[in-house]
Amino acid sequence: MRISPLLVDLYEITMGYSYFKHGKNEPATFELFVRKFPKNRNYLVSAGIDDIIDFLLDFRFTPDDIDYLRSLNMFSEDYLEFLAGMRFTGDMYAVPSGEIYFPGEPVVVITAPRIQAQILETALLNQFNFQSMIATKGARVISAARSRACVDFSPRRDHGVDASIKVAKNTYMVGFMGTSNLLAGKIYGIPVFGTMAHSYVMSFESEEEAFRTFAEDFPNTTLLIDTYDVLEAARKVIELVKQGYRIKGVRIDSGDLVSLSRKVREMFRQHGLELLIFLSGDLDEYAIDSLLKNGAEVDAFGVGTRLGTSADIPYLNGVYKLVEDESGPRVKLSPGKVTLAGKKMLYRVYENGMMVRDIIALSGEKIENAEPLLVKFIEGGRPVREDSMEEGRRRFREAFASLPGHLKAIYEVEDRYPVYLSQWLREVMSRFGVNIERIQ
């Protein structure tokens, strides 16, 4: 789905107008970075770079958009004409989707004529902040679930249509097995899952009739067993299997999931059955962690509301700041809100296959024995590389495997991952009176 360049705060367009009138349109570099960790996070996952690339390559106000801007009676005809002809002609580097990053690190770097670069801000942040927040949340859920499968069940509580498909996309990227959302399944080719709701069971005279009918219609299915009495329903399922019905598993969506899942597993074991147990209902990484610590018997989780809204922290404070223009490196020095000056590059040092530290350097500076993390996706307005969900899925798997184990905790750890400033960057910052060696 195309993102309109009108997804923009008015002030970007008014600032652009002032720059336009005064001929201030030299190339400038803006960087997107997250100021600090949301609560309980020890790492962040890049996401949505694919949508940002599409947005930049397709950037174009329609005649309708220009008519709308004209109707505001704020801008001259020559500025409107300038906007109508505006395309993205700059360079874009980013940490690819699925890669792990940390606060303070440049994740998207845009170099373009100042007005272009400025006007992109709102849409870039809208997509990155949301998608990275969800990818990070999904990674936490996957981590809490250990090797058990997770499925996105969130569409009914996600914040609208765009949110619903991108929750599915980004949770799949970080290792979810799939989603219940068919729109996301169609758009992204993500595996889809789902069988029945309580209303189905209630639509029949008896639970047994509902189970039998559904198992006939969908061989190898999962039956929902908590509409009335879970253990009674489990007995009916065992009976059906003995009668020759092919049933893959059961889902429990309410009640004491630890105790119920253990009892149901025990019943299945007594009958020599290897049915899967699927748990759902108000789950997130904290609930899953607690279920497993308390001995729940479970093969897969359905995770909805609290995943799709990142309910414990429903936003990521990514910002997009001017770091360099025709007069050189720029900083903002408000207390607690220091911006690192200059167009930058980001490097990661690995030892024995594990990531050990990141280094934020200046563009052009050489860092030995470190892997660059910022990849050039667009050069002079032309695509030079793609960012795909499938690649993101592989990339996340590798990145997560190289992340030190203690950082995978779902609560904040004291021993944060180290992010250093390079020698050149330290020197630039010291010129602004800021002496800083390490971000976190």
Next chain:
Amino acid sequence: MRISPLLVDLYEITMGYSYFKHGKNEPATFELFVRKFPKNRNYLVSAGIDDIIDFLLDFRFTPDDIDYLRSLNMFSEDYLEFLAGMRFTGDMYAVPSGEIYFPGEPVVVITAPRIQAQILETALLNQFNFQSMIATKGARVISAARSRACVDFSPRRDHGVDASIKVAKNTYMVGFMGTSNLLAGKIYGIPVFGTMAHSYVMSFESEEEAFRTFAEDFPNTTLLIDTYDVLEAARKVIELVKQGYRIKGVRIDSGDLVSLSRKVREMFRQHGLELLIFLSGDLDEYAIDSLLKNGAEVDAFGVGTRLGTSADIPYLNGVYKLVEDESGPRVKLSPGKVTLAGKKMLYRVYENGMMVRDIIALSGEKIENAEPLLVKFIEGGRPVREDSMEEGRRRFREAFASLPGHLKAIYEVEDRYPVYLSQWLREVMSRFGVNIERIQ
């Protein structure tokens, strides 16, 4: 923007298939309601009914959608053909956008052949849960701000594109002055606001040059005065006004907003200037309430992240349940999750212009001296009434004026608004063994 019927959980389509195979497609009634108040809420605001109407009237799987469903290898050709021809042919009642409602009350009532009614669930909930959550959050912000103007600044943290425009729409509906979001401005005709960011000020040699340039380009504008030193910047603004520049006001986005706003107001007073003071930066109803209680001098608020994500509670637990089918009223009796049986009507009793209690009744039951709240929008698949944002704006203003004052608090009150069951509804529920007179 059209909402695809593929915004649906797979299980709706699998259940539909089973109903289809067994000829279970008699008319059924499903109702959307919220189970309980999110934390600190004492009322809820209906919203998104316009989008639900559009979705229902335009309901139609495209050939592409059908191809996608076919590719899942789960469904027969005759079912796919049935889905391809499916249109919404039922009735839809709803509490119109902008009206106040309470947990337990039916807000959207759908009567349609069972498969249709079932398949609508996900999209209906996706739109209603999110939009009503935002309208309610916006109402709380408006209430905390008393008579001061509020503007939506949230697009950069909203959950995607659809979220961003609907945050603007629903906050405008509950009394916001407008939004920074031009896409929402264009689509809904909402007033748009915005002037400059810190990066603009930083793009000039001096703050004074930035202010002068911007004031020339945009007469009667608002200048952002916290890039460097707020009081110093305020002195520059006063100087510019004395030189004849027309400046409407100033915005402060960081620092101690109470103390800074008071000092700036005092400076303006000393020079006999009536400039407006605009405050922004991490605001929500709690922060605004605290600012005003502590004596901040402010004429308008810019409210962003915590508004657009409803950060204190980022979801609304609306559900959509079968309440009646060919075999009569239906209930789900799980502990803590009782569904009120039967197709219903909702009434409100007013005394001296104030709302005093609501009554949930059965459809067809006559309630004296009470106003019906559920309006018929669609009959037999045809529109019989519109739900517009402008009407919603008027409706909210009237509804909020009639809401007892103590319920406008931003924290939970003990004395909840009373919602009763009618005599007929109590009788139906008692047949299911549930004796209940009042919801809250």
